[in-house]
Structures are given as structure tokens and as C-alpha cells.
Amino acid sequence: MPHVRAAKLYRYNIPMRKFTLLMTYVIEFTLGALWGWLYEEGVELAVNHAYADRGLLHMPLIPIYGFGCLLLLLLYRKKEYSAPFIFISSTLITTLLELIASYPIEAFLGYLPWYYGAWPLNYEGRISLISSLLFGLLATVFMKLIHPLCRRLEKAPPAVVNTIGIIFAAAFIIDATFTFLI
Numbered sequence: 001m002p003h004v005r006a007a008k009l010y011r012y013n014i015p016m017r018k019f020t021l022l023m024t025y026v027i028e029f030t031l032g033a034l035w036g037w038l039y040e041e042g043v044e045l046a047v048n049h050a051y052a053d054r055g056l057l058h059m060p061l062i063p064i065y066g067f068g069c070l071l072l073l074l075l076y077r078k079k080e081y082s083a084p085f086i087f088i089s090s091t092l093i094t095t096l097l098e099l100i101a102s103y104p105i106e107a108f109l110g111y112l113p114w115y116y117g118a119w120p121l122n123y124e125g126r127i128s129l130i131s132s133l134l135f136g137l138l139a140t141v142f143m144k145l146i147h148p149l150c151r152r153l154e155k156a157p158p159a160v161v162n163t164i165g166i167i168f169a170a171a172f173i174i175d176a177t178f179t180f181l182i
Contacts (some may be wrong), residue, residue, distance in 0.1 A: 008049045013167065016158060017158075018155075019162065020158045020161050020165075021154075022165070023161050023162050023165025023166065023169075024150055024151075024153050024154065024161060024165065025070065025073070026165040026168050026169045027123065027150060027153065027161070027164055027165050027168055028066075028069060028070070028146070028147065028150050029066035029067070029069065029070055029168075030061065030066065030168040031066075031069075031146055031150065032060035032065050032066040032067075032068065032069025032070070032142060032146075032170065033062055033063050033065050033066035033069075033172075034060060034061055035065060035069070035138065035146065036061075036062040036064065036065020036066070036138075037054065037055050037060040037061055037062045038060075038086070039065070039116075039134070039138055040054035040055070040062060041054055041060075043134075046106075054113070055171075056109075056113070056179060057176060057179050058175050058178065058179060059171065059172070059175050061172065061175075062098075062118055063099055063172075063176075064098075064105075065138075068094055068097055068135075068139070069087055069139075069142055071093065071097065072086075072090055072093070072094075072139055072142070072143060073143075073147065075089075076092070076143060081143075083140050083144055086139060086140045086143050086144070087136045087137065087139070087140045088136065090135070090136050090139035090143070091132050091133060091135060091136030091139075092132075093139075094132065094135035094136065094139055095127050095131075095132040095135065098126065098131070098135070099126050099127045101115070101124070102114075102126040102127075112126065114126075114131075116130075116131055118126035119131065119168060130166070
């Protein structure tokens, strides 16, 4: 009967493996949102020589960057792409994402959290060539450096990955709840 026991273990492992995979995406979302916050703060320091809390949440996370990273992971998941291809395609994708997201964000918040009106080659202050190129660079670094490091999590014990993912998800949900609902 060892094959019956192994079959039961295998059957119960599939949901756990899927949950662990989901938690790796939660971790990557969080790292992408943190990566975006660091970028925003870096731009603020470079342009205005001052610290300005660029995030909407209390934690140093900007969710649109996390969602952008998940979108890129979805688009680039099937095969290994070259850095130049990722740079060019993600520059276009993230620019489109920023433009499309700017309208509902402005409607929801009553203001646009970013404005590129003073930047050269901008459209309605919502997007600019410089920010688009920087997004392409950020996306390339994410896909070529951060994502491969996160894939190493698949070799870690599932309990570790799941615990980190649950903590990140809970912290994000609590922070978003306090920020937007309370």
C-alpha cells in the first residue's frame, strides 16, 4: 500500500504547491512595490533634493509598481527574453499602464500623485519619455535580477515561503485598510 499513501501525499501537495507559488508572487509584488517606492524617493531626492513620502500607504510601498511587476511576470513567464527586449517592451508596457492608471487614480484621489509637466516630452503631465525610459530600466533590473532571486524561493522550505508571503499580504491588507477605510 505504499503507492496509495504516496498518491494521497501527492494529491494533498498540489494545493500546497499552488499556495506556495501564490506566496512567491505576493513576495514579488511586495518587492516590486518597494522597488517603486525606492525609485520614487530617488527621483524626489535627485530632482528636489528633499525627502517626500511618495507612497499612499504607511509602509514604503507603491502598489502600482507591484501590479506592474506582476503584469510583467505574466507577460514574460513563458520563456527567457533578452535584456534589450525586456527594456524596450516593458518601457512601452509600463508607459501605457501609467497613462491608463492615471485617469482612475486621479478620479479616485481627486489629484494625480505624479505630474511630469515640467519634464521634457510629456503628455498631459501623466507620462514622459524620461520616466518611461527609467521604468524600462527598473523593469529590466526587476526581471533580470530580482525575479531570478525570488525564483530561488522555490527551493526554500514551503513553510518559510508561505510565512513570509502571509506576513507581507497581511501587512499590506492592514495598511491599505487603515489608509483607505479608517
